[in-house]
Amino acid sequence: MKQAAKPRPSGNASLEKGLDLFNRIARDRGQTPLAALAAEMGLPRSTLYRLTNALEGAGMIARLERHHYEVGLPLAEALRGMTPESQLARLSRPALRRLASTCGATAHLGVMENDMVTYLVKESAGSVPAEPSFSRENTQLEAYCSGIGKVLLAWLPEEERARYLAGGPFVALTQRTITDPVVLQETLQTVKAEQFARDDGEIADDLYCLAVPLWTGDQRVAAAISLSFARRAEQRREDEGHLAMLRACAARLSIGGDGFFS
Amino acid sequence: MKQAAKPRPSGNASLEKGLDLFNRIARDRGQTPLAALAAEMGLPRSTLYRLTNALEGAGMIARLERHHYEVGLPLAEALRGMTPESQLARLSRPALRRLASTCGATAHLGVMENDMVTYLVKESAGSVPAEPSFSRENTQLEAYCSGIGKVLLAWLPEEERARYLAGGPFVALTQRTITDPVVLQETLQTVKAEQFARDDGEIADDLYCLAVPLWTGDQRVAAAISLSFARRAEQRREDEGHLAMLRACAARLSIGGDGFFS
DNA sequence: CCAAATAATCCCATATTATGGGATTATGAA
DNA sequence: TTCATAATCCCATAATATGGGATTATTTGG
Missing domain, CATH: 1.10.10.10 (Winged helix-like DNA-binding domain superfamily/Winged helix DNA-binding domain)
Known part of the structure; x- marks a missing residue:
């Protein structure tokens, strides 16, 4: 429709x-x-x-x-060699670079592939060597413990999400990693309600991350973008500003501003 | 130009x-x-x-x-999942099927990839189970001993062909396989002069095959098509008719008739 | 920081251009 | 063969794209 x-x-x-x-x-x-x-x-x-x-x-x-x-x-x-994924990466990179630079953080863009998150873009602020080294472009990570992963899971079609949650086990990477499917399920509902996901030291102890979805023209979530910070302590106080910038960027990449998606 | x-x-x-x-x-x-x-x-x-x-x-x-x-x-x-190769296969298949059916033979379309011939299409006549079983779609074969291979080698840029010829060894599959680079070189010149290649039992003893090039808009050879017959004896007497049909088909697939290429 | 230069965007009278009804031809089915 | 369907062609007309030039945004250089 x-x-x-x-x-x-x-x-x-x-x-x-x-x-x-x-x-x-x-x-x-x-x-x-x-x-x-x-x-x-x-x-x-x-x-x-x-x-x-x-x-x-x-x-x-x-x-x-x-x-x-x-x-x-x-x-x-x-169009030889072009895939939707490579194209999405090319199109979104400049915006993510600006975002990372503005916020002094690392920006990621990821999509869901086979129940895992594939990171298509990673842009770090300025000259700072990529602080969060948990990720690399074109590699996959588990979905349940990252901000991008939680966003993508939250908007997965009902049955797929149920299947994912039943598919565990969810291995703990830190003390804070959510390993209980029920808790994860609740967390995803919150994500959907609040329209963003937070990873508060669930991948690595000092890693803090905020993620929001990218929408397609037909109201699906095609990808998610995130900002990652290497210092977790007190990071939440800046959430509001960072979320605003993330959302502005997401709007520009989604159907809003320039509208890459259909 | x-x-x-x-x-x-x-x-x-x-x-x-x-x-x-x-x-x-x-x-x-x-x-x-x-x-x-x-x-x-x-x-x-x-x-x-x-x-x-x-x-x-x-x-x-x-x-x-x-x-x-x-x-x-x-x-x-x-266009997700579409490659130039898959598209060439889709586009040419109907014509090759007709060709195979008309000639009561097996028609192939192949391109050069990494010094080997990749068969993109294989269409056999009518209900006959694919007689020449040396090939399968999307698999590679050596170039020096097949009709399609020889066509593709013949129109390779000068240096590449030289490199290929120097790259041997050319293993004999039958008594007739050309294994001497010098002879192969001469054969390729003939192919270019006559605008078609013949494989007369060089892959398998009773296999006979004629091949012609497909031209792009800018006068390159992008692929080759062939007709293969399972009985080699006296096959040459029918060359003229089969070549005419092959060439008509090639013209239709090349820039001529409908012009798939550029 | 401002000014100049460059690129992007917008506007509108006009001529160029696409339009679509309908006739004709090719193809396939019966 | 005939009929049914789809493809192709034609042309007067209306509709549309055109491009010169003005305006605004962005970048560069001083």
């Missing part, structure tokens, strides 16, 4: 129609015959036909057989 | 300009600032600006920072 369709009057209706058509073809890999698309889009066949031709000429799509279009080879070639 | 720019008067100049812009951004991952693109394309800034907006709105590109565009996340997501 689409949320408030962008009313951006871009000024190039023709381009928009063409791109819309391309999106439809790309998303279902050309399963839908052209006639059906014409109906969906409320456009006459002749128009669709012309658009299709232009898309084909540009290498965006290719025609296989009757009623069958596909993403074109030139496009695939141009 | 572009070869005879397609004069296809597609009827949607606006879409074409937008897609052209997208291509330029995608290909160099947004390295070129907008102003430079405007110059390249011979369009005023305001137009570029509008096009950029439309592309961004459709999720095709995203803006990172000043002067910095990037392929959009929605597009990356829509």
Whole structure:
């Protein structure tokens, strides 16, 4: 269900129609015959036909057989080696770098993969050598003990979260690590209610971290970003400011400002 | 250097300009600032600006920072899991299936990867269980002894071919396998001159195979397709007809007919 | 810190361009 | 063969993109 369709009057209706058509073809890999698309889009066949031709000429799509279009080879070639994850990392890195620099902390971006958190971006403040060394880009960590992990778990679909919680055991990394599934479950509810997660020395004794979700256009949580501090003591007093900045950054990366997600 | 720019008067100049812009951004991952693109394309800034907006709105590109565009996340997501190779396989399979069925043989499509031939498509005629079982899709074989391999080697850039030939040894799979680099070199020249390669029992005693190249828009050989027959005896008498069909198929897959490449 | 330079964004009258109804042709089914 | 469906083409017209130039934002240099 689409949320408030962008009313951006871009000024190039023709381009928009063409791109819309391309999106439809790309998303279902050309399963839908052209006639059906014409109906969906409320456009006459002749128009669709012309658009299709232009898309084909540009290498965006290719025609296989009757009623069958596909993403074109030139496009695939141009995008060689690109994955959604690598792209998300590229797109978010500048903002995370600024965030880290502003807050004098380390900023992370992570996504959920196979019940683990994969860190796609790690940006540390200024010249400070990356203080929290628990993470590295493109490596995975357990979800239950990190801020990003808790955010991602909190917004997991109901059944998946239940499955995760039942899947333990949750090994203690510090005295504060949450190891009881019931407590973890409650914590995740709090995360969802408060719209952020806190890791207060649950990975390493002096590590403190705040995390917030990134939203997609269709109201899913696609990733989470966090700020990590190497000194835990009294860190909470600064939560408010740091959360505000985290949220501003999240808004910019989510559908809000520039809107990387659909 | 572009070869005879397609004069296809597609009827949607606006879409074409937008897609052209997208291509330029995608290909160099947004390295070129907008102003430079405007110059390249011979369009005023305001137009570029509008096009950029439309592309961004459709999720095709995203803006990172000043002067910095990037392929959009929605597009990356829509194309998740797609590689140029998988796409080439999808696009060419129907044509190869028809070819195999028409000729009562097995058709292959292969590309060069790390000095080996990777078979991306294997389609056998009708109900016949795949006769030549030397190959499987997505597996690699030595290049020097197969039809497809010889085609790909023949059109390799000069230095690469020299390096390959110096890299032996070339193990004999049958009595007929070419194992002498000098002979192989000569064979490749013949392939280039005749525009096709023949494997006459060089992989397995009774295996006969004809292969021709697939051309890209900029006159490179991107892949090769072949017809394999399980009975070698007297097969040559039918070469002419089979080559004609192979070439027709290659033309259709190359820039000719529908033109999957660029 | 300000000023100059550069890039991005916006606006609007106009001509260029896409539009879509409908005719025609190709393809596949019966 | 005939019918049904989809693809392709054509063209007068309305709608749309166009781009010159003004305005605003951002960066750079002094």
